[in-house]
Amino acid sequence: MRQNVVAVMMMCGVLLLKGAMGQENGQEERGYVERGRELYVRHCAACHGVDGRGSGPAAAALRKKPADLTVIQKAGEEFPLYRVMTFIDGERVVPAHGTREMPIWGKVFRRAEGEALKQLEIYALAKYLEAIQRNRGR
Numbered sequence: 001m002r003q004n005v006v007a008v009m010m011m012c013g014v015l016l017l018k019g020a021m022g023q024e025n026g027q028e029e030r031g032y033v034e035r036g037r038e039l040y041v042r043h044c045a046a047c048h049g050v051d052g053r054g055s056g057p058a059a060a061a062l063r064k065k066p067a068d069l070t071v072i073q074k075a076g077e078e079f080p081l082y083r084v085m086t087f088i089d090g091e092r093v094v095p096a097h098g099t100r101e102m103p104i105w106g107k108v109f110r111r112a113e114g115e116a117l118k119q120l121e122i123y124a125l126a127k128y129l130e131a132i133q134r135n136r137g138r
């Protein structure tokens with residue numbers, strides 16, 4: 001429980017820091033997107049597909065079809081960065097019913113890198129997903 005509170009605070013910290021910096025400098029932004037793309041290809045493409053549309057090679061074996069990640073953002077709306085980060089992290093998501101078919105990435109990234117880096121990895125992944133939205137700028 002306490003761990004969860006710390007994780008939420010850290011995630012908010014990362015987002016606040018980003019907000020406070022206002023206009024993110026384009027180079028740093030591209031750095032996150034690029035890092036996110038690498039992580040995506042390594043960890044996510046098997047299910048969601050290299051193009052993000054949900055038909056990776058492992059998708060057929062799942063009961064639930066992986067989401068099309070290129071349409072998370074609805075036309076005329078902002079990309080829901082925080083919601084996406086929370087979903088990827090997965091450790092604080094309590095599904096209303098059934099089991100979640102998608103792995104809990106928060107655990108994987110924490111094991112690999114520790115809490116602070118984990119938040120940055122998840123942020124990078126979310127920034128990558130933001131970059132591939134088909135409704136971006138509509």
Ligand code: HEC
Pocket residue numbers: 039040043044045046047048058062064065066067068069072084087088100101102103105125
């Ligand atoms: C084992 C297959 C699998 C892998 C690997 C996987 N996902 Fe998923 N993902 C799913 C499935 C199935 C869903 C459908 C929703 C659910 O599980 O509740 C989903 C849903 C999502 C959603 C929610 C989309 C929405 O519209 O709300 C996001 C975001 C997402 N995945 C991101 C990722 C990222 C980023 C990775 C890599 C770190 C990843 N997924 C790896 C199977 C997978």
